[in-house]
Amino acid sequence: MTLPRAASDALLERMTALHPKIIDLTLERVERLLAALGHPEARLPPVVHVAGTNGKGSTLAMIRAGLEARGRVCHAYTSPHLARFHERIRLAGRLIAEERLSAVLDRCMEANGEAPITFFEITTCAAFLAFAEEAADWTLLEVGLGGRLDATNVVVPRLSVITPVDMDHQQYLGDTLGAIAGEKAGIIKRRVPVVVARQHPEAMAVIAARAERLGAPLHAWGEQWVAEESRGRLVYQDERGLLDLPLPNLPGPHQIVNAGTAVAALRVLGEGDPEAAVSRAEWPARMQRLRGSLAALAGPAELWLDGGHNPAAGEALAATLRRMPPRPVHLVAGMLRTKDVGGFLRPLAAVADRLWAVSIPGEANTLPAEETAAHAEAAGLRAGTAPSVEAAVRAAAAHGAGRVLICGSLYLAGHVLREWE
Structure with a gap:
């Protein structure tokens, strides 16, 4: 919207x-x-x-x-x-x-x-x-x-x-x-x-x-x-x-x-x-469960959103995912060039099955999806790219009733909330 x-x-x-x-x-x-x-x-x-x-x-x-x-x-x-x-x-x-x-x-x-x-x-x-x-x-x-x-x-x-x-x-x-x-x-x-x-x-x-x-x-x-x-x-x-x-x-x-x-x-x-x-307290894009039209594309998979983007946030996200009822975890990630991408992703490699990288729409300082995917592979994640958030969510959800987490940037989180929630 x-x-x-x-x-x-x-x-x-x-x-x-x-x-x-x-x-x-x-x-x-x-x-x-x-x-x-x-x-x-x-x-x-x-x-x-x-x-x-x-x-x-x-x-x-x-x-x-x-x-x-x-x-x-x-x-x-x-x-x-x-x-x-x-x-x-x-x-x-x-x-x-x-x-x-x-x-x-x-x-x-x-x-x-x-x-x-x-x-x-x-x-x-x-x-x-x-x-x-x-x-x-x-x-x-x-x-x-x-x-x-x-x-x-x-x-x-x-x-x-x-x-x-x-x-x-x-x-x-x-x-x-x-x-x-x-x-x-x-x-x-x-x-x-x-x-x-x-x-x-x-x-x-x-x-x-x-x-x-x-x-x-x-x-x-x-x-x-x-x-x-x-x-x-x-x-x-x-x-x-x-x-x-x-x-x-x-x-x-x-x-x-x-x-x-x-x-x-x-x-x-x-x-x-x-x-x-x-x-x-209410605070959007902090492990927020999405239930709008984008979530409908995820089918039986849970869809979550978080704007964390630094190594400490990666650690916090990984700890949060460990505490949740067990489900396969798939990441949709977009990040800025100025961030420690590997530092953010390394803690998540231990709890996620796969990552789909996207470029952040409308953000001049976005890290290209291909570079985010390369950082993810170096961090120990299986990774690929997707042309859009929608395509990434569809690809992640195709793996069944898991948990899809969109993460890596508040700018990406804002795009998601503006367009689909």
Whole structure:
């Protein structure tokens, strides 16, 4: 299904021409535009700022579910979008309306003029403008890339949250865990509490050092709190006591870490319902079962969708598949040139029977299907190519009542959701 073109689409297209680089990390341009707009970032409802490599979106969705269950009204800013840009800006609990989105985009374009600014920077300013002018109890902000120089890092939050840090975006953030963790830890502010998920020791050391240097109270997994699965339940414990909660409704053992992080955040805030946080959160393209027209092509096979794209996500997907009722697993994968394709696919080789590689439709930076297939073969998977997602799903489903997983990129996931769900 092709979505109808809206007025905001033309504005968004114009914004992409203001700065040729998709990613160019600095705060100077966004600070200039926010000043021209009257500093909306200073008028936001209290902010929870979330950074990390994996689990940012899921953790934010759980925090929002916990707050909203107690009647709190939340703004939320996430990226990237999957089917439509409006998904990035949730205004007082609802996706931003087309008329409101067009209005704030237009105001940002007028205030910016022809000055260079990236697409993410100017659209972040638009989100802040919308949030500043609509009443809410909380503003939940997801970092776009990194943290220290991300466009969202112009706020002084009520709480900072850092989800698991792993190797990704090395060309921008550094080629060691310590360097990447340093960029993520850039969201920590002086004397502002920070909740930290389970981390590799190298990353944790960097995060803890920055928190100590800034006098930011640290609430870290394994120190101030812990969360684990026990007898089909999520057991959370911190200095205030123990919570016996249901398992997260978002599937996969990695969601235990995200759920614990969200509960820890709510406990530090003194707000929200921890049980609702883990049982009511919704977040598309994170081991999402598809049931639309594309699923019909899969016949008796289950069809699943996930947007994970780095080695840690590959490990998490493999662990999730191992926990599911046994069925033959077939992968439909499309990835970007900038990703560690082998690192993502190697963990999946142990749980999948075969892979069909596709190029991501409409994405200039897609890895050609033939190259993805070659990486898959090198990782130990039997692999072939398909001319489209539809053809790949049909080919995978021809092997019977197995489990077909479309994976490798949020851009591929967005294509699937736009066209078939």
